[in-house]
Amino acid sequence: MYLSLLKKYQNVLLLCLLCWQFTEALTSDCCNEGETKEDSNDCTSYFVCCNGAFVSKTCESGNYWNSNSGSCAPNNGQCCPSTGTCIDNELEVDPQNCAAYYQCVKGQFVSQKCASGSYFDTIIKACVIDTECICTS
Structure with missing residues (x-):
């Protein structure tokens, strides 16, 4: 008897289950x-x-x-460049500090600082002695 009722209403139960899952998926991103x-x-x-x-x-x-x-x-x-993985020794400018830069180490950018009295030249991508007061802080 129960088996015949289950067969009779299986489509209704299936539809209810699908509606419940769909509704749950919609509300999860609200x-x-x-x-x-x-x-x-x-x-x-x-x-x-x-x-x-x-x-x-x-x-x-x-x-x-x-x-x-x-x-x-x-x-x-606090936040390094978000370029994903990088190539070892690749250099990127630190936009917040003219005497610093980011260097790729094992696929991740790591913050580096130039020696005192130097700045990071964005054209040649290297630290240069600051004889013209380009980087004053």
């Missing part, structure tokens, strides 16, 4: 207006909730997303 969360792929970006969905935003140049304060903050070395 958010509260103004809610923020970090972008795990880029420390200069974040997501903000707008009309029930997260929208990607980017901090102004020189800033990074500080998830503790929930706002963009000046990047003082």
